[in-house]
Amino acid sequence: MQSYTRHQLKQDKFATFVSKEMQLATENRRTLITAVGVIIVVLVVVIGYITYTNNRDDKASLALGSAMRTYSAPLRTPEAPATQDQPFASGKERAQAALKQFNQIASDYSSTRNGKFARYMAGIAAMEAGDSKTAEQYLTEAAGYRDKDISSLAKFGLASLYRNQQRDADVIRLYKELVDADSTAVPKTTAQFELASFYETKQQPAEAARIYQQIQTEEQAANKAPDNKAAGSKLAAAGGAPKSPVEELAANKLAQLKQADAKK
Numbered sequence: 001m002q003s004y005t006r007h008q009l010k011q012d013k014f015a016t017f018v019s020k021e022m023q024l025a026t027e028n029r030r031t032l033i034t035a036v037g038v039i040i041v042v043l044v045v046v047i048g049y050i051t052y053t054n055n056r057d058d059k060a061s062l063a064l065g066s067a068m069r070t071y072s073a074p075l076r077t078p079e080a081p082a083t084q085d086q087p088f089a090s091g092k093e094r095a096q097a098a099l100k101q102f103n104q105i106a107s108d109y110s111s112t113r114n115g116k117f118a119r120y121m122a123g124i125a126a127m128e129a130g131d132s133k134t135a136e137q138y139l140t141e142a143a144g145y146r147d148k149d150i151s152s153l154a155k156f157g158l159a160s161l162y163r164n165q166q167r168d169a170d171v172i173r174l175y176k177e178l179v180d181a182d183s184t185a186v187p188k189t190t191a192q193f194e195l196a197s198f199y200e201t202k203q204q205p206a207e208a209a210r211i212y213q214q215i216q217t218e219e220q221a222a223n224k225a226p227d228n229k230a231a232g233s234k235l236a237a238a239g240g241a242p243k244s245p246v247e248e249l250a251a252n253k254l255a256q257l258k259q260a261d262a263k264k
Contacts, residue, residue, distance in 0.1 A: 040108035060105060060114035067101035067118065071125060072096070106138075116145050122153045127161055135161055149185035152178055156186050156194075163198065171198055189215060189246050205257050209247065212250045212257070219247035 073094055076086035088094035102122035108117030125136030137163065141153035159174040175198065178191035195210040223244065243251065 035115070038061075040128070046168050056109055057112050057114060060109035060112045060118075063101070063105045063109070064114045064118055065122075067098055067105060070097035070101055070153050071121070092129050095125045099125040099129055099131075106249075113147060113150075116142065116147055116150050120150050120157070123154065124157055127157065132161060148181060148183045152181050152183035152186040156191075157182075159194070168202065193253075200257075205261060209254060210226070212254045215250040218253070219250070223247075229237050 027157045041257050046221055050215070073088060074086055075088055075091065075094065076082065079091045080086070080089075089098065096229070099122055102118045102125055105118035106115050106122055109118070114190060117255070120142040123135050123142060126132075129137035136158065139154045142159060143151050145151045145154070155174045155178055159171050160177075162168075162174070163168040172195065175191050175195035179188050183190035192211050192215050196208040196215075199205070199208040199211070
């Protein structure tokens with residue numbers, strides 16, 4: 001009797017253990033199924049978003065290409081009839097037509113890079129159409145984008161607009177921001193040359209000379225960088241390293257300023 005009882009107890013414990021394990025396995029299975037379900041839902045959403053975004057990018061790219069063709073369309077002579085290839089008789093008319101297209105793309109595809117670039121181009125087209133207020137509005141918007149290249153292009157356009165409006169402080173500020181940004185679209189040296197040129201037009205040769213000298217110094221330092229040591233050694237052995245095109249241009253500008261100062 002006691003032996004049976006001990007045996008029965010063991011069976012009961014085993015049955016209880018198996019029951020608990022099966023219950024745990026069932027719960028884990030449900031958790032696993034739920035987790036897999038969540039992952040699948042997330043993947044579907046992500047894939048759907050990527051597909052949607054790619055489709056929008058493709059559409060924005062096609063629309064931008066069409067707008068750029070309008071912006072760069074060849075002009076016909078005023079007396080010639082309009083054709084499909086030459087629908088515009090003036091740059092203003094062409095810019096106005098392109099402005100509408102760029103503005104539509106910027107509104108329809110504002111979340112895409114092409115849409116943001118279209119906003120910048122809308123500002124440029126508005127400037128060419130003679131609408132300074134709209135140009136400033138769109139270029140200022142584009143200048144605030146996180147995209148460094150589009151922002152730099154917009155600031156460069158704004159600087160040109162402000163130069164025409166004699167807003168000197170804004171021009172200097174924007175060029176200095178572009179120097180600091182040193183973007184691919186508007187490299188540091190481009191902004192430096194523009195700022196120096198601006199100082200020249202404002203009869204401030206000392207400021208212009210300071211920037212040209214800075215460009216020379218930075219170019220010389222770049223040529224002495226470790227990556228250029230081997231090439232520099234070979235050139236030095238051949239009679240000295242030549243100046244880079246940027247350094248050469250800065251040197252020529254400095255020479256012109258010195259000549260102008262000598263004539264005074």
